[in-house]
Amino acid sequence: MCPVSRRALLGSVGAAAVAAGSSALVAACSTDGPEQPSSGLTAITNARIFDGERVLDQHTVLIEGGSVIGITGDAPSNARIVDALGATLLPGLIDAHVHTSEDGLRNALLFGVTTELEMQGGFDAKGRESIADRDDLADVRSAGFGLTAPGGHPSELVPDGPPPGAEGDGQGPPEGPSGSNPAESEVTTPEQAVAAVRLRIGAGSDFIKIMIEDGRVLGAPDLPVMSDETIRAAVLETRRLGKLAVAHTLTVAATEQAIAAGVSGLAHLFIDRPHTPELVESIVRSGVFITPCLCLNASIMGRTGAELATDERVGPRLSPEWRDTLNGSLDKYPEGDFDAVLATVGALHAAGVDLLVGTDVSVAWPELGGMAHGASVHHEMQLLVKAGLSPIAALRAATSAPARRFGLSDRGRIVQGARADLLLVDGDPTRNIGDSLSIREVWRRGVRQARA
Structure with a gap:
């Protein structure tokens, strides 16, 4: 691999993914690639349709040229037919918190995360x-x-570089070669924060991430953190430039600091204390969305994704490296109370806070384990249901809610004019969320993905 800085390897709570090589990351059941789009119209018929918000009365979706062009009861006679009898058609899923690579993106699509x-x-x-x-x-x-x-987060996560062999076969540059220098995002003053935001957005960042992490729940107490004034300056400049500011917040103190600074969203849920009515009310008043990353929270507390790895719909589709990663965990905060975290999610949902599905999946290292690209989105929805959300609410959190909060108006819904990013699953995940893993077909911009 071409030399990269240690910071370039690091992610928000995982490590930002590097080129790990096909042997490490690509699904073991690799297919022949996506089916090329046929000319003309495709009709997905006899489907139960969840449009991102609700179940529709209609049962046929028409796609052409990469877009949804209609929702109807009957298929036109000139359409290519995909019979979806017994299945549910969903919008392509959205993982609202990852650190990825080309192989991560490939594996995500395999599991209907578009x-x-x-x-x-x-x-x-x-x-x-x-x-x-x-x-x-x-x-x-x-x-x-x-x-x-x-010297702040995430530098503590990989202090000595990645584990041996983690960088795959050593071929090629890091994935996503933006050309940006990670050190340019290390700031100590409001003026530096403003300059860094302008630099990030000028380089093509779609939103701005702000780290507020003292390390107490990550086994690295007393990490340096930006001052309130510096964080506030970054948020104000981000908003002035028309972008979202989201914050890394794993503690109550960090949550309160982010809300006071005016961020639009929290990329994590606090895990150091149970919620209180006053804290929930403060979050509601702020209008922020929260991506709880329950899979990640469980991993921090020493829980693994072993149950997901043994699911016959998951394990055979992953490489050995990713199965090992699912069976691992960060295990930085074993004293944490995961039941309290679930209770917090339930209280926030009941109060009307927008919750988004996100996993914080990164690379195939068991030390950062418990998650896998694509598959863990389905696990996250299961955990949201365990926390008290209905299956439909959990599906919204993986489709229309992240699309709406991140301004992705062309996806997250099955409506006329939307991208034809679609997931067809056997059964009815609007009643049994576990059915979301029973994947029959995936389309990305109308291109039907080959299935093994």
Whole structure:
């Protein structure tokens, strides 16, 4: 691999993905790639349709030229028919918190995740130029490198570099070669924060990520953190430039600091204390969305994704490296109370806070384990249901809610004019969320993905 800085390897709570090589990241059941779109009209018929908000009365979706062109009861006689009897058609899923690579994007699409939102990494506008027209990968939007204090999070996660062999076969540059220098996002003053925000957005960041992490729940107490004034300056400049500011917040103190600074969203849920009515009310008043990253929270507390790895719909589709990663965990905060975290999610949902599905998946290292690209989105929805959301609410959190909050107006819904990013699953995940993993078909911009 071409030399990269240690910071370039790091992610928000995982590590920003690097080129890990096909042997490490690509699904073991690799297919022949996406089916090329046929000319003319395709009709997906006899489907139960969840449009991103509700179940529709109609049962046929028409797609052509990469878009949904209609929803109806009957298929036109000139359409190519895909019979979806017994299945449910969903919008392509969105993972609102990842650190990714080309292989990560490929694996995501395999599990019906058609968009990943990168919270630290190289897939800003410049970094994704080379993959913009590829329909064998999920789409991606990125913060580029997040703002942090010098020596601050995430430098503690990989202090000595990646584990041996983690960088794959050593061929090629890091994925998402944005050209941005991670060190340019290390700031100590409001003036530096403003300059860093302008630099990030000028380089093609789709939103701005701000790290507020003292390390107490990550086994690294007393990490340096930007001052309130510096964080506030970054948020104000981000808003002035018309972008979203999202914050890394794993503690109550960080949450309160981010809300006071005026961020639009929280990329994590606090895990150090149970919620209180006063804190929930403060979050509601702020209008922020929250991406709880329950899979990540469980991993921090020492829980693994072993149950997901043994699911016959998951394990056989992953490489050995990713199965090992699912069976691993960060295990930085074993004293944490995961039941309290679930209760917090339930209280926030009941109060009307927008919750988004995100996993914080990064690379195939068991030390950062418990998550896998694509598959863990389904696990996250299961955990949201366990926290008290209905299956439909959990599906909204993986489709229409992240699309709406991140301004992705062309996806997250099955409506006329939307991208034909679609997921067809056997059964009815609007009643049994576990059915979302029973994947029959995936379309990305109308291109039907080959299935093994």
